[in-house]
Amino acid sequence: MKHPILKAATGLLGLLLLVVSCSKSSDESPTDSCTGVTINVSATVTNTTGAGLSNGSLAVSATGGAGFTFSLNGGAFGNATTFSNLAAGSYTVTAKSSAGCTGTGNFTITTGDACAGKTIVVSGVTTASDKCSNTGTVTITATGSSGFTYSLNNGTYQSGAQFSNVAAGSHTILAKDADGCVKSATVTVTTATAGTNFTAVKNLIQTNCISCHNNSNQNGGVSFADDCGIVSRKDRIKARAVDGNPSFMPQGGQLSQADKDKITAWINAGGKYTD
């Protein structure tokens, strides 16, 4: 049951609402004029050139109106049609015509491959290593890009292209450019040939010492069976065979003066495998 006055009041309220609603829609006349208007936004997407880089861009345009301004991700509208310095990700571009009509487009910038299209060539120049110590060198050369750093066998990258104290054998060389693009190759460090002084001493040891100093008969715990066993004991060889300290070797005799001189000459030359 409704009182007639209440009924009239309700009707008046409804009329008021209608008036308010009418006046509001007349304020939004631009919206009205957009009815049936479709704004299409398109963009030419430029992806980043590598992970973590903010160098992507969107070159935007719109159809369905005139005098467009553009907004990126809800930001301020402006005349610029290119949004640059963008990281990989999703972006919403809104285009607004001079009539105030809008349209949006969603675009994705992806992480590009900074190394695509580069032809990096890596090569290495080596010098031989001593058989008994690592004295080889490797010098890396890289072309096809810039800002190179270098690594030997996946070790720490360094700006210098030369590596020292390298063992004989096969090695991986790597060059990395400023964008982190890596190219590798394999080089071989050879073993340097034996020096003439060493060879002379080795020969006299074969003749005078090996019978008592080989792998199955190691008098005094010493074997001269391998070349580096000779090199590592050079001081004791001189002490026993040249200086007789504490007694002469070979046991029960002495080397000829010529053979003693060969040992002295080798030690004076450096006492290495290559001397």
Ligand code: HEC
């Ligand atoms: C007939 C066996 C015999 C011959 C040959 C021989 N040695 Fe020995 N050598 C020994 C014996 C035994 C010992 C352990 C006792 C000693 O040190 O005197 C020894 C020990 C050594 C040692 C280890 C001890 C030290 O002083 O450092 C050296 C080095 C050595 N000999 C060098 C030589 C050299 C160099 C020759 C050859 C020019 C040679 N020997 C030839 C028997 C021999």
